[in-house]
Amino acid sequence: MVAESCIRIKGGTPLRGTVAISGAKNAILPIMAAALMSKGRCELQEVPQLQDVLVMCEVLRHLGATVTSQGNSLVIDAGQATTAEVSSDLMRRMRASNLVLGPLLARFGRVRLFHPGGCSIGSRPMDLHVKGLGKMGAVFEERFGYYQVEATRLQGAEIHLDFPSVGATENLMMAACLAKGTTVIRNAAKEPEIVDLQNFLNSMGAKVRGAGLDVIRIEGVDELHDCQHTIIPDRIEAGTFMIGAAMTGGDIRLTNVIPEHLEPIMAKLREVGVGIIDEGDSIRVFAQQAHQAVNLKTMPYPGFPTDMQPQLMALMTISEGTSIITESIFENRFKHVDELRRMGADIRLEGRVAIVKGVPRLSGAVVEATDLRAGAALILAGLSAENGTTVEKIFHVDRGYERLVEKFSSLGAKIERIPGG
Ligand SMILES: CC(=O)N[C@H]1[C@@H](OP(=O)(O)OP(=O)(O)OC[C@H]2O[C@@H](n3ccc(=O)[nH]c3=O)[C@H](O)[C@@H]2O)O[C@H](CO)[C@@H](O)[C@@H]1O
Numbered sequence: 001m002v003a004e005s006c007i008r009i010k011g012g013t014p015l016r017g018t019v020a021i022s023g024a025k026n027a028i029l030p031i032m033a034a035a036l037m038s039k040g041r042c043e044l045q046e047v048p049q050l051q052d053v054l055v056m057c058e059v060l061r062h063l064g065a066t067v068t069s070q071g072n073s074l075v076i077d078a079g080q081a082t083t084a085e086v087s088s089d090l091m092r093r094m095r096a097s098n099l100v101l102g103p104l105l106a107r108f109g110r111v112r113l114f115h116p117g118g119c120s121i122g123s124r125p126m127d128l129h130v131k132g133l134g135k136m137g138a139v140f141e142e143r144f145g146y147y148q149v150e151a152t153r154l155q156g157a158e159i160h161l162d163f164p165s166v167g168a169t170e171n172l173m174m175a176a177c178l179a180k181g182t183t184v185i186r187n188a189a190k191e192p193e194i195v196d197l198q199n200f201l202n203s204m205g206a207k208v209r210g211a212g213l214d215v216i217r218i219e220g221v222d223e224l225h226d227c228q229h230t231i232i233p234d235r236i237e238a239g240t241f242m243i244g245a246a247m248t249g250g251d252i253r254l255t256n257v258i259p260e261h262l263e264p265i266m267a268k269l270r271e272v273g274v275g276i277i278d279e280g281d282s283i284r285v286f287a288q289q290a291h292q293a294v295n296l297k298t299m300p301y302p303g304f305p306t307d308m309q310p311q312l313m314a315l316m317t318i319s320e321g322t323s324i325i326t327e328s329i330f331e332n333r334f335k336h337v338d339e340l341r342r343m344g345a346d347i348r349l350e351g352r353v354a355i356v357k358g359v360p361r362l363s364g365a366v367v368e369a370t371d372l373r374a375g376a377a378l379i380l381a382g383l384s385a386e387n388g389t390t391v392e393k394i395f396h397v398d399r400g401y402e403r404l405v406e407k408f409s410s411l412g413a414k415i416e417r418i419p420g421g
């Protein structure tokens with residue numbers, strides 16, 4: 001059997017220094033999908049080099065777009081795109097490939113899309129996407145394993161989402177840009193990545209307003225053109241480094257951040273007792289006192305993000321007192337619990353609630369990244385633990401963190417990637 005890559009960490013070194021945050025995974029993926037609607041060139045800057053971005057490049061090429069990248073710049077030219085069908089193989093490789101649904105339907109009036117499937121954090125159905133696009137005139141036929149979707153020309157519609165789904169809001173916003181008339185999305189997701197998508201769409205000539213609020217209004221236009229856009233910084237990557245500083249008793253500075261986007265994370269970390277100074281363009285994070293256990297419930301933005309729940313749980317395993325963590329977004333996002341227990345964490349699960357009793361210190365172990373943020377949480381645990389930790393299945397981590405090992409090393413961590421053979 002061929003050994004897979006893993007990450008080895010020798011814990012106990014306080015993180016010190018400055019780290020630059022990369023562009024946001026959850027902003028670049030919908031933006032790349034939206035570029036399919038333009039007949040011109042879309043030039044993107046601050047594009048993180050991630051596995052998910054590589055898969056999205058493959059999806060776009062498969063659809064007939066030209067995609068070229070150089071460092072953190074990416075140029076997408078979908079002028080010659082002709083195909084409106086994504087293979088089941090590509091759909092299975094990345095959940096976010098479902099974001100091409102709205103753009104392809106808007107551009108070609110038809111799509112054949114295989115189910116993206118669930119993933120280890122939950123079943124992740126697409127009913128809200130289907131219902132919203134249905135209101136705009138799309139007809140969905142569910143066949144064996146795929147949707148066949150047709151719409152001569154999408155029509156603007158009034159859509160009230162039952163839940164502020166990020167992906168459904170994005171698919172509907174994108175589709176509405178080339179629809180006839182005005183679309184209103186109520187109970188829309190308000191994440192900063194939705195605002196970034198609005199800015200990108202408007203730079204291509206779309207007419208979208210309201211992103212970041214509950215109601216988004218989109219006036220359809222006939223065509224979208226060339227544009228240039230810079231991706232916002234990744235608030236989840238920033239939050240992960242903040243917890244790294246806290247758990248190792250370190251003192252670091254994060255650059256390329258938008259502090260406003262980090263408010264829900266910073267508020268919670270301040271409650272724990274982590275020192276945080278908003279310096280405008282940068283944020284200083286340092287351990288200033290013993291960390292106190294806090295309770296947490298994940299919520300849509302501006303609530304505390306589910307994508308930071310595993311990392312905060314790692315911090316709670318070594319904080320003073322008992323923390324009650326409720327995961328309200330994904331029904332199965334506690335796979336990291338068993339792995340943290342292997343490192344000596346005291347965690348009890350009751351359905352969607354985890355009860356975490358702080359211990360003085362974790363001890364190193366061989367653990368497995370069961371998903372992207374679970375992997376991040378285990379790396380954080382390893383950075384603070386006694387002795388060595390090996391994190392396996394790190395391909396999950398590569399999906400969403402750019403040069404994570406190099407960045408932690410530059411802050412003084414004893415961490416290395418052991419390539420697979
Ligand atoms: C690429 C990207 O941006 N991914 C993010 C996006 O995922 P994603 O867009 O998939 O997340 P959603 O906001 O859509 O999902 C939130 C909840 O709504 C449910 N749901 C969603 C759609 C639907 O049609 N029906 C339905 O029931 C999901 O199963 C889940 O329980 O937002 C999540 C919630 O902040 C983040 O964790 C992901 O990192």
Ligand SMILES: C=C(OP(=O)(O)O)C(=O)O
Nearest residue numbers: 095096121307372373400
């Ligand atoms: C769940 C996540 O991403 P995705 O929606 O791409 O699976 C994540 O970023 O934590």
